[in-house]
Amino acid sequence: MSGAQDYKFEGWAGDSPDSIKGNLKWIEYEPKKFADDDVDIKVHYCGICASDISTLSAGWMPMDEAYPQVVGHEIVGEVVRVGPNVKNGLKVGDIAGVGAQCDSCLECKYCVDHKEQYCNKGQVGTYNGKYYRTSEGSKSWGGYANYWRGPSHFVLPIPKEIDPAEAAPFLCGGVTVFSPLKQYGAGTTAKDVGIIGIGGLGHFALIFAKALGANVTAISHSDHKKDDALKLGASDFLVTGDDVEDAVKGRERSLDLLICTSNDPSMPLNSYLSLLRPGGNFVLVGVPETGKLPDLAPFTIIMNNIHIGGSAIGSPDRIKEMLDLIAEKNLHPWISKWPLSKVNEAVPAMVAGKARYRYVLVNEENGGKL
Known part of the structure; x- marks a missing residue:
């Protein structure tokens, strides 16, 4: 196993629908148990997605039992821990990212056909999900945080031609x-x-x-x-x-x-x-x-x-295809960066429709660049 955990998992969490008004709270939480095919990412950047708002506000579904919730599923950062069964070449020090899905059964027809988002047993969201393949019943936590842990199958290296801050919102949106x-x-x-x-x-x-x-x-x-x-x-x-x-x-x-x-x-x-x-x-x-x-x-x-x-999000293969096109064509999203410490200003601004056209949170303490 590469890397060893000497860090805490902490992040900005919502505990009620009012959290989108600028009431997220910094908490420490327990991630899933580290599995042999997992990686840990030291978060540098995390996009703010409309899904984050709908989840925190309980707009899509009741959230009473799901709070506290650390959202964020457009995550880019440095790989700091790699399990012994990671097979996609990720290694400590790589800049990599994960989008809205972080696990599936990896065995059904759709997973085998590289359509993991349509898994027969259901996809596991990068936040507000429950793991079932490993760490059964453990909750998934998102990227408004200092670290993220999850299955390596859904983590992709970010091509060097792409600005990591710009790569983040591409991973879901x-x-x-x-x-x-x-x-x-x-x-x-x-x-x-x-x-x-x-x-x-x-x-x-x-x-x-x-x-x-x-x-x-x-x-x-x-x-x-x-x-x-x-x-x-x-x-x-x-x-x-x-x-x-x-x-x-x-x-x-x-x-x-x-x-x-x-x-x-x-x-x-x-x-x-x-x-x-x-x-x-x-x-x-x-x-x-x-x-x-x-x-x-x-x-x-x-x-x-x-x-x-x-159409729902995209498989790891589709995300790789997208990243390759972005690198080849030198494509750029229109983003505004916010320090992670100002998340309680950024989220209400997103709710108010002020983004032109995506907000990206920057974890400066972890090495993210404003």
Whole structure:
């Protein structure tokens, strides 16, 4: 075994829905028992993801028994401990990262086919999860912290060409849109791609769709992000405004693929679908906290041969493919850095929608650079 633990696991934890108002508390906690295929990471950077907010606020599910909760699943840092059964070449001193998933059964059809996020036994989230393959029943803890521990299968080295701070938000937010863009042929079979919502996920989608060779249309309620969208890779910008039906007139059947990053439960779904050509795909990656979508007119999808689907994060293989593209194309997210010590300012700012377009927490004491 490489490295030995002489450090404590501490992090910023939420203990109630009010934690998103700037009430996270620094705590010490007990991580899972170190397994032979685990690694420990000394956290340098951790992105703030919308999933963090929805978890801390209990927006997706009741959290009473899950508090205290240290969130953060866009983690990059230095590997400081490596188990004897780590097989992917990670070693002490490597700069590596982990995204939103940290374990699965590794045996079912989907795990063997490199689709671990769809594991038959269920994926283990990098936080707010329960391990079952090793350390059964142990809780998973996230990256608003000084150290992170978990299975090495889901930890990837960060290419030297990529700024580690920029790599962090790609590991969840980035791959969440990269995965369906690749799956549905952006730039190949899907030449014309629309991105709905120009926020954190949307800005990644614009970057990747352009890099993959697609003609990209950014779709937003207003035009105040138009200049940003064009700089990020869009060649066209559709303002839906308050009269969406009128806004899409003349654009029907103009797109092959729509990636929807919006989490608005009242989104104009039927109008969005009218933009797709027959055989086109509408892929949802945003998650409304209501758990519901707007009513859908069946003939919209039947008479236009439209397919509606969803996509969850990305497998380790897909993340590696994404990182390789980022390094090759010299792609950069739009990030703002916050000292980890100011997490109780950064989280409320994220809640208020001030990010343009992702926040990254920097653990300066561990070697992160502002």
